[in-house]
Ligand SMILES: Nc1ncnc2c1ncn2[C@@H]1O[C@H](COP(=O)(O)OP(=O)(O)O)[C@@H](O)[C@H]1O
């Protein structure tokens with residue numbers, strides 16, 4: 001077998017291992033926090049709570065108007081100069097969660113607003129409290145509306161974790177760089193990274209499809225027509 | 226039982242209700258008539274606090290409330306005694322028919338699942354939809370959805386049910402089934418306030434009519450008197466117009482058939 005394939009075959013488990021040890025957990029944890037952030041931020045805007053609402057708008061404006069890479073640099077390399085030291089992992093999780101959370105908040109807000117007000121009023125009329133209306137009526141329907149976009153965010157986030165390499169986290173690209181510095185097989189190694197990303201995303205897409213099918217089976221269709 | 230006095234409501238500069246009085250006795254079927262935009266929906270929404278009145282008082286079971294400054298607790302307390310049926314049903318799309326009917330009992334009133342289900346099933350039977358208990362709203366016709374909405378309203382044994390044009394969104398052939406259910410309720414002595422353009426229902430089922438124009442009550446009279454000897458020209462003209470319109474529509478339908 002040629003040297004080229006030898007290197008790629010040897011590199012594959014090492015890169016994949018970083019994918020499993022770093023990329024996937026970083027994605028999962030960040031997405032979990034991003035989801036919580038987005039639901040809270042969206043609900044504050046939906047409920048039109050003064051002051052908090054302005055803070056949420058500011059947060060979304062700030063995050064969406066600046067590059068993720070800059071956010072990572074500011075938090076990881078910038079904050080130490082004012083005495084705040086974060087390790088690479090907490091910094092990455094913090095930045096990725098708040099970054100993706102801002103985009104997802106807009107998705108969730110749109111989904112909440114798409115639920116007919118009439119159902120909220122009907123909920124009030126049968127005596128449900130605001131939180132009960134949110135919990136039993138609005139959120140379940142909004143979740144279904146938001147699901148495809150949220151899945152998109154998850155897939156986007158998976159790929160964005162690659163930027164964590166810039167703050168010293170050895171994820172897949174960093175691992176490929178390390179191997180490359182020994183063997184100089186740039187094209188092959190980075191293509192290998194691409195293929196692993198592709199495989200991860202493909203699996204996520206399958207899961208999304210299956211989940212959407214399930215969601216559409218239970219609960220009938222939402223009434224947005 | 227309910228006495229509303231001096232109800233006013235403005236949206237910005239637009240005064241939509243200009244001092245409406247309304248008395249509802251137990252067992253009354255009050256019909257609110259009036260041209261589109263006269264403020265009928267707004268009355269119902271104000272007395273069920275979906276809209277905040279600008280002015281007005283309400284006596285409910287002997288307690289007096291200021292409609293323009295209701296606190297949340299009173300609103301909740303009064304809503305527990307009333308029910309609302311909307312023009313476009315507003316069923317909870319993510320719930321089965323059965324859950325739509327029982328959620329006001331389980332979640333809002335803390336009733337046990339078994340008891341709530343029993344009541345809900347009884348109400349569904351009443352509106353003739355027991356077999357649809359596991360269907361979702363989107364699987365039902367408009368008439369069926371409105372009957373579920375009525376079952377939902379009935380489940381909590383309200384003292385009064387407000388109906389806002391319950392048949393206006395329905396295809397003509399589905400109106401009858403909803404009106405039939407409402408007629409049964411009236412026969413059982415349910416207190417109802419009904420905004421409608423169904424003159425037959427108004428004439429035969431209601432005992433009081435409130436005729437509204439441009440936010441003013443033009444006429445408030447017992448049904449018989451309203452239809453046989455309306456005191457205002459406008460009420461007379463309105464009844465004539467609605468009746469004529471209906472006849473024309475029915476004639477057209479006959480022709481189509
Ligand atoms: N939320 C609202 N904001 C502004 N204007 C409204 C609102 N709801 C109703 N109106 C106005 O109030 C008037 C009465 O409306 P409505 O009570 O719905 O009349 P009806 O039910 O008799 O047709 C209309 O002129 C309508 O445009």
Ligand SMILES: [Mg+2]
Nearest residue numbers: 265266267390
């Ligand atoms: Mg109306």
